[in-house]
Amino acid sequence: MCQPKILIVQLHYVLLFLIPQVTVDAVRTYEEAKRLRESLVNSMLKPLPKDGKIRLVGGESESEGNVEIFHDRKWGSICDDEWDSNEGIVACRQLGYPGLVKVTHNSYFGSASKKFWMDNMLCDGTESKLKNCRFDDWGRHDCNASEAAGIVCTNPSAQNVTKKIRPRKKIHLIRNKNSQLRLTGGNSIYEGQVELRINGSSWGSICGDGWSLLEANVVCRSLRLGYASAAVQTEYFGGAKLSKLMLSGSECRGNESSFFDCMFDEPRDIKCPGPTNHVAAVVCSEKMSDLIFDHLGLEQTAHLEDRSLYYLQCAMEENCLASQAYVVRKENPNWHYETRRLLKFTAKVVNTGTDDFRSYIPKHLWEWHSCHMHYHSMEVFAVFNIFNDKNETVAEGHKASFCLEDNQCLPNVKPKYACANFGDQGISVNCSDIYRFNIDCQWIDITELEVGTYTIKIAVNAEFKVPEQTFENNAAVCTLLYTETYARVFNCHLERP
Ligand SMILES: *[C@@H]1O[C@H](CO)[C@@H](O)[C@H](O)[C@H]1NC(C)=O
Ligand SMILES: *[C@@H]1O[C@H](CO)[C@@H](O)[C@H](O)[C@H]1NC(C)=O
Ligand SMILES: *[C@@H]1O[C@H](CO)[C@@H](O)[C@H](O)[C@H]1NC(C)=O
Ligand SMILES: *[C@@H]1O[C@H](CO)[C@@H](O)[C@H](O)[C@H]1NC(C)=O
Ligand SMILES: *[C@@H]1O[C@H](CO)[C@@H](O)[C@H](O)[C@H]1NC(C)=O
Numbered sequence: 254m255c256q257p258k259i260l261i262v263q264l265h266y267v268l269l270f271l272i273p274q275v276t277v278d279a280v281r282t283y284e285e286a287k288r289l290r291e292s293l294v295n296s297m298l299k300p301l302p303k304d305g306k307i308r309l310v311g312g313e314s315e316s317e318g319n320v321e322i323f324h325d326r327k328w329g330s331i332c333d334d335e336w337d338s339n340e341g342i343v344a345c346r347q348l349g350y351p352g353l354v355k356v357t358h359n360s361y362f363g364s365a366s367k368k369f370w371m372d373n374m375l376c377d378g379t380e381s382k383l384k385n386c387r388f389d390d391w392g393r394h395d396c397n398a399s400e401a402a403g404i405v406c407t408n409p410s411a412q413n414v415t416k417k418i419r420p421r422k423k424i425h426l427i428r429n430k431n432s433q434l435r436l437t438g439g440n441s442i443y444e445g446q447v448e449l450r451i452n453g454s455s456w457g458s459i460c461g462d463g464w465s466l467l468e469a470n471v472v473c474r475s476l477r478l479g480y481a482s483a484a485v486q487t488e489y490f491g492g493a494k495l496s497k498l499m500l501s502g503s504e505c506r507g508n509e510s511s512f513f514d515c516m517f518d519e520p521r522d523i524k525c526p527g528p529t530n531h532v533a534a535v536v537c538s539e540k541m542s543d544l545i546f547d548h549l550g551l552e553q554t555a556h557l558e559d560r561s562l563y564y565l566q567c568a569m570e571e572n573c574l575a576s577q578a579y580v581v582r583k584e585n586p587n588w589h590y591e592t593r594r595l596l597k598f599t600a601k602v603v604n605t606g607t608d609d610f611r612s613y614i615p616k617h618l619w620e621w622h623s624c625h626m627h628y629h630s631m632e633v634f635a636v637f638n639i640f641n642d643k644n645e646t647v648a649e650g651h652k653a654s655f656c657l658e659d660n661q662c663l664p665n666v667k668p669k670y671a672c673a674n675f676g677d678q679g680i681s682v683n684c685s686d687i688y689r690f691n692i693d694c695q696w697i698d699i700t701e702l703e704v705g706t707y708t709i710k711i712a713v714n715a716e717f718k719v720p721e722q723t724f725e726n727n728a729a730v731c732t733l734l735y736t737e738t739y740a741r742v743f744n745c746h747l748e749r750p
């Protein structure tokens with residue numbers, strides 16, 4: 254942004270000398286002089302980008318990077334909460350690419366260097382521009398620099414470029430007694446940046462790209478230090494100055510018993526994406542929460558209800574309906590009388606771990622939801638989705654933020670967390686938080702769904718943002734049988750979100 258400013262200053266000087274002459278020669282009135290001057294200025298100044306224009310930064314090729322959007326004369330980042338393929342498709346379309354390869358989270362292409370303009374984006378995938386999607390207001394967010402949203406778009410012209418950009422091959426590491434793992438730079442043995450040596454090499458650290466609680470959990474497990482309470486990309490423990498970078502692109506499923514079972518980018522000319530050399534680090538803890546979704550409760554309570562939009566206005570404000578409902582509201586003056594068909598169910602989440610489950614957003618940032626008269630502490634706590642037999646999403650899954658509390662505890666456990674009166678939010682060990690089918694947003698809007706057999710998936714803490722012992726039991730996956738008159742959910746099992 255510095256360059257154009259200098260240009261403006263210089264232009265003023267130029268115009269002072271230029272305009273009087275023009276006035277004498279050709280222009281009669283002051284108004285005309287002013288107009289001429291304006292058009293001169295406009296033609297010579299580089300115009301600011303249009304509001305809502307987007308660009309990609311930090312990628313290795315032009316068709317990948319963290320997404321930045323221009324608004325109010327400034328570029329800003331986009332937060333990765335609720336950032337997934339619908340949003341990515343719209344971003345690639347707006348940039349003129351034919352499609353999306355994948356979306357990225359956790360500042361995959363480097364820490365966000367600009368303030369966040371957008372958070373909790375919700376596109377239906379048909380929009381031509383990101384700014385036409387729903388999102389929290391401009392500049393409203395609760396994200397930090399390691400939560401930038403990014404994309405990789407399909408780029409047909411990239412193949413012809415002489416320097417081909419091949420996707421990095423993923424590899425397994427050599428596993429033998431000369432391959433080791435350690436944490437360094439921390440104040441205790443439970444924290445530090447992750448370092449490893451492979452087959453007797455010198456010790457090296459790992460790029461922060463894609464570093465999440467899934468990878469961090471495997472590191473803590475490998476070192477027998479319990480579970481990860483934080484996965485950070487940082488130079489706090491010494492950074493790339495302490496040990497040279499050895500690997501990038503870590504990818505663990507989360508259930509590996511050794512970090513050497515995870516996948517990494519083929520190690521050639523390691524370069525961390527983004528401007529900073531923040532490396533992967535963890536904080537481990539012996540005690541940890543572990544949420545399990547009560548899938549039997551889901552089977553027992555799932556049922557249909559038809560409801561008019563008049564009674565769903567609060568729910569619309571919280572994005573709990575399919576996007577067709579918003580079209581109806583916009584286009585039909587009698588939209589109040591239109592009905593939506595909802596698949597309702599009770600969601601019960603039990604903490605079977607050894608520590609409380611605490612939401613990750615600090616209390617002063619909790620949002621007051623006037624419609625529902627309580628604070629939301631966790632932006633996306635649960636995700637509801639319905640897939641067809643081709644594994645395509647058919648009923649728009651929505652994402653629910655909740656107020657977390659102890660609704661029901663084992664006999665010897667005293668409930669501690671309560672939502673009322675700005676109370677502390679969380680789920681104690683051996684307590685459950687229950688969202689009964691009769692509360693707002695506790696449903697999937699299936700108005701546009703055809704009758705048939707589907708797969709339904711309900712996942713909690715699905716973005717792996719709050720640490721847990723394991724994420725392998727955070728989602729219930731079941732069969733949904735939907736006929737003209739009733740719906741049944743059965744055959745549930747637990748898996749990773
Ligand atoms: C960013 O926020 C996440 C979630 O609250 C937290 O785990 C992480 O430590 C934060 N990172 C920085 C650099 O503040
Ligand atoms: C790339 O090559 C293909 C086929 O060789 C061609 O159709 C396409 O127009 C080329 N694209 C560019 C940008 O040159
Ligand atoms: C490990 O290192 C040894 C000694 O440098 C070498 O002989 C061996 O081939 C290496 N193993 C692998 C799998 O690369
Ligand atoms: C991890 O989970 C996957 C998918 O369920 C499974 O195929 C794999 O065997 C598991 N790995 C371990 C080490 O348990
Ligand atoms: C369904 O799609 C998801 C991603 O959209 C993928 O992770 C999953 O493996 C797919 N499942 C099957 C059975 O193909």
Ligand SMILES: *[C@@H]1O[C@H](CO)[C@@H](O)[C@H](O)[C@H]1NC(C)=O
Pocket residue numbers: 663666682683
């Ligand atoms: C939770 O319940 C389990 C099983 O009843 C018990 O072993 C454990 O000690 C309980 N934990 C706490 C903190 O109450």
